[in-house]
Amino acid sequence: GDSVTQMEGPVTLSEEAFLTINCTYTATGYPSLFWYVQYPGEGLQLLLKATKADDKGSNKGFEATYRKETTSFHLEKGSVQVSDSAVYFCALILNSNSGYALNFGKGTSLLVTP
Amino acid sequence: NAGVTQTPKFRILKIGQSMTLQCAQDMNHNYMYWYRQDPGMGLKLIYYSVGAGITDKGEVPNGYNVSRSTTEDFPLRLELAAPSQTSVYFCASSQGNTIYFGEGSWLTVV
Numbered sequence A: 001g002d003s004v005t006q007m008e009g010p011v012t013l014s015e016e017a018f019l020t021i022n023c024t025y026t027a028t029g030y031p032s033l034f035w036y037v038q039y040p041g042e043g044l045q046l047l048l049k050a051t052k053a054d055d056k057g058s059n060k061g062f063e064a065t066y067r068k069e070t071t072s073f074h075l076e077k078g079s080v081q082v083s084d085s086a087v088y089f090c091a092l093i094l095n096s097n098s099g100y101a102l103n104f105g106k107g108t109s110l111l112v113t114p
Numbered sequence B: 001n002a003g004v005t006q007t008p009k010f011r012i013l014k015i016g017q018s019m020t021l022q023c024a025q026d027m028n029h030n031y032m033y034w035y036r037q038d039p040g041m042g043l044k045l046i047y048y049s050v051g052a053g054i055t056d057k058g059e060v061p062n063g064y065n066v067s068r069s070t071t072e073d074f075p076l077r078l079e080l081a082a083p084s085q086t087s088v089y090f091c092a093s094s095q096g097n098t099i100y101f102g103e104g105s106w107l108t109v110v
Helices: none
Strands: A003-006 A011-014 A019-021 A023-026 A032-038 A044-050 A056-059 A062-065 A075-077 A086-093 A108-113 B004-007 B010-013 B019-025 B031-037 B043-051 B054-057 B064-066 B076-078 B087-094 B099-101 B105-109
Touching: A003 A086, A011 A019, A019 A108, A023 A032, A023 A086, A032 A062, A044 A062, A044 B099, B004 B087, B019 B031, B019 B087, B043 B064
Parallel strands: A011 A108, B010 B105
Antiparallel strands: A003 A023, A019 A075, A032 A044, A032 A086, A044 A056, A056 A062, A062 A075, A086 A108, B004 B019, B019 B076, B031 B043, B031 B087, B043 B054, B064 B076, B087 B099, B087 B105
């Protein structure tokens, strides 16, 4: 079935370091891809999305490019801040009978230290 | 701008008790969802609804029931609570592929 695999955490970086969180997917169709962020004690917030191959989603300095040839949607940020410490979830949607239900990866915890 | 509102935020239940988690959205979205999030895991879909009067099972429906009598409300009922249902529950709604989440309900079954 459809699934998302993202790199294991936790990831610990110093402030201003470069961030990459890997995400690959398996799907029979052409999914839309998402990154969600969850800050401690809060719900999930949409960070960025891409709906077709070669699309680049971007928000708050984060970027991810939909790569159909490698079935990947890696999250990157050039210079992380302490406030970026959170759990990041990669997810996909296939337009299906379940509406637009998201299929999530397990999440990657990021800790940024001063 | 309320968005998706869940109540209660925290609840402790005893084994065998029942309760309902409330969810309401004010965006007139047709699609609504209930997820659970276990520690170190992504969210798993419990139930979903594509419109008032229509509900269907997701990946992990056992032990839960839902109803959708109005567009706005999508309550999740736990019957005979078990320790395995200790989790964080998220309600969500969508119109198209942008999904909005509530802030979560932390449930502990002891």
